[in-house]
Amino acid sequence: MMMDLETRLKAQAQRLGFSLVGIAAATEADHFDRFLAWLEQEHHGQMGYMAKHVEARRRPEKLLEAVRSVVVVGMDDVVARGNGSNPSATPPFEGGESRTKTKPNHGKIARYAAGRDYHETIWRKLDELQAWLQTEVPGCRTRGVCDTAPLLERDFARRAGLGWVGKNTMLINKHRGSYVMLGAMLTDLELKPDQPHEAQHCGTCTRCLAACPTDAFPEPGVLDARKCISYLTIEIKGPLTQTDRPLVGDWLYGCDICQDVCPWNRKTVEETELVDARHLLAMDDVEFRNRFKHTTMYRSRRRGLARNAALVLGSTGDESAIDVLQRALNEEDLGVREAAAWAIEQIQKRNHV
Numbered sequence: 076m077m078m079d080l081e082t083r084l085k086a087q088a089q090r091l092g093f094s095l096v097g098i099a100a101a102t103e104a105d106h107f108d109r110f111l112a113w114l115e116q117e118h119h120g121q122m123g124y125m126a127k128h129v130e131a132r133r134r135p136e137k138l139l140e141a142v143r144s145v146v147v148v149g150m151d152d153v154v155a156r157g158n159g160s161n162p163s164a165t166p167p168f169e170g171g172e173s174r175t176k177t178k179p180n181h182g183k184i185a186r187y188a189a190g191r192d193y194h195e196t197i198w199r200k201l202d203e204l205q206a207w208l209q210t211e212v213p214g215c216r217t218r219g220v221c222d223t224a225p226l227l228e229r230d231f232a233r234r235a236g237l238g239w240v241g242k243n244t245m246l247i248n249k250h251r252g253s254y255v256m257l258g259a260m261l262t263d264l265e266l267k268p269d270q271p272h273e274a275q276h277c278g279t280c281t282r283c284l285a286a287c288p289t290d291a292f293p294e295p296g297v298l299d300a301r302k303c304i305s306y307l308t309i310e311i312k313g314p315l316t317q318t319d320r321p322l323v324g325d326w327l328y329g330c331d332i333c334q335d336v337c338p339w340n341r342k343t344v345e346e347t348e349l350v351d352a353r354h355l356l357a358m359d360d361v362e363f364r365n366r367f368k369h370t371t372m373y374r375s376r377r378r379g380l381a382r383n384a385a386l387v388l389g390s391t392g393d394e395s396a397i398d399v400l401q402r403a404l405n406e407e408d409l410g411v412r413e414a415a416a417w418a419i420e421q422i423q424k425r426n427h428v
Contacts, residue, residue, distance in 0.1 A: 095149030097235030156190030182387035185329025221258035242295035243283035252340035304330035389418030
């Protein structure tokens with residue numbers, strides 16, 4: 076018996092490397108009202124793009140005319156960033172170490188960024204999935220998205236049966252945890268939708284909320300991005316305030332804390348990569364581009380990572396970091412200069428200089 080289109084579509088998605096795939100009806104997003112409330116409370120901070128194209132986040136037809144279905148896919152992060160499908164893939168920073176403990180002068184990189192840019196992998200695989208569907212149904216229209224369009228991906232992932240949204244606002248799947256990168260393919264085909272994931276399996280657990288060092292969760296399921304380490308190290312492009320600088324701690328780029336402590340990730344957690352922040356701060360533009368061009372970290376450009384490196388040295392550094400920080404006082408970028416001055420002050424205070 077010939078398999079139906081939905082079954083063949085899911086099988087093809089899995090062959091392409093997606094560990095999760097589900098289908099949702101392309102109707103209005105279920106929790107759009109919560110998104111509006113989040114914006115009204117200004118939890119998005121300086122991420123002005125979140126407040127743009129609001130109607131597109133409500134209705135998928137703003138992204139693809141006559142859309143009927145949203146095929147949501149998820150790829151394990153180790154595959155998406157190259158480590159799972161290509162064992163020879165190198166980390167974005169040569170000389171990085173894999174440790175989970177804090178080390179003087181070293182900073183952590185969020186797990187999803189420790190490898191090739193996952194967007195490139197998912198975009199390529201979505202292109203292949205679209206080509207397959209257009210061959211199966213000539214004339215159908217599709218659009219693939221992965222952080223490239225105002226779609227509430229986690230909302231549609233839950234509707235497609237892929238998991239639930241946890242108290243840390245991450246989509247959690249019973250079998251894959253939350254270290255899964257999401258993408259979606261919109262189509263004008265009316266595909267049979269999957270059953271939504273109605274249950275919420277966090278129970279009374281609040282580990283993610285308690286572990287957040289910056290108290291970025293005002294309540295379960297709500298993230299105040301302005302306090303989130305990922306926001307501070309990635310989204311803010313200029314200088315950080317005196318209040319925000321210490322919050323960065325030993326994170327160079329992003330943060331994994333609320334996921335690492337989640338019991339649903341107990342089988343997927345890997346060691347966090349540590350990088351010498353002194354080396355990163357001393358890089359010139361050419362070395363930075365050669366090292367990070369095809370990683371998500373390139374998004375912050377050298378000035379952003381240099382600023383973060385100085386802040387990490389202020390939190391974890393010893394006197395051996397003073398020289399590179401003093402040289403950074405001559406940087407063109409104000410954010411780097413201010414971070415370096417703050418870091419020198421913190422190190423001198425710790426050493427009673």
